[in-house]
Amino acid sequence: MVLIFAAALCSVLVSVLLKNLKKKGYQPMQMIAWNYASASLLCYLWFKPDIQHISIQHTPWWLIVALGVILPSIFLCLAKSLEYAGIVKTEIAQRLSVVLSLLAAYFFFQEQFNSLKLLGIGLGIFAVLLILLGHFNESSGSQSKKAIFALMSVWFGYAAVDILLKYTSSLGLQFTLTLNLIFITAFVLSIIYLIFQKNSAWHFKNTFAGLMLGVLNFSNIALYVKAHILLKDSPAIVFASMNILVVLLGIVCGVVLYKEKLKLPTILGIILGISGLVSLALAMK
Secondary structure, three states, rough: OOHHHHHHHHHHHHHHHHHHHHHHOOOHHHHHHHHHHHHHHHHHHHHHHOOOOHHHOOOOOOHHHHHHHHHHHHHHHHHHHHHHHOOOHHHHHHOOOOHHHHHHHHOOOOOOOHHHHHHHHHHHHHHHHHHHHHHHHHOOOHHHHHHHHHHHHHHHHHHHHHHHHHHHOOOOOOHHHHHHHHHHHHHHHHHHHHHHOOOOOHHHHHHHHHHHHHHHHHHHHHHHHHHHHHHOOOHHHHHHHHHHHHHHHHHHHHHHHOOOOOOOOOOOOOOHHHHHHHHHHHHHH
């Protein structure tokens, strides 16, 4: 459980760091780009993927490039969501993206559904809709629209990443090697994008902050994978514990650090979201 808690803490700290540094004038895209530099290096050192014997001909490079574009784009959406919607709602939307990837698994990968999985998906969708509903009642129309768009981007974006990663696994590709290639591609493409941004001045503080962000980002992945290996007979416990802890830690950070107000639709969304995650975990047994 210590590993799962540490993984969840790293996940939330990524959001906290991103939100705080953006407020202090750091450039999100530069941080996101350099985040993939340290994540790539750590991925290689930790998982030791066999990059030397990679098949140039049989590797689906279009998929690697697609994920290399999507990942930093979604990270940027995450930064926007943290700014406009807050950390509580953003963490819930991110964690509940699993319901969309499960729906895709049913339609595209012919995965079997049971009643608990259907219940979890239904509760998850209602939870996100309730969170979005809370923004429709807010006075500032422009701010509300930005928050809704950012939250939807996070919800659909992380689901798209899950679906594409699942597809790479179905092709028989080694997960750690694929992950390393995606991180390297994301870094290269992000740097190329920044080079062509004429108004983007380079600052070392953004580079350093991005490298730290990458350490937290990769630590979240590595610890979660390690927990799954150690508790290989209890994947449901790892899944539920990780997602629920991230939501709960996000709530604590949002309320304590940023004084975010939990309105009734958000509270109901949290309850339904956690219930949905528990149902999905029980469906895995």
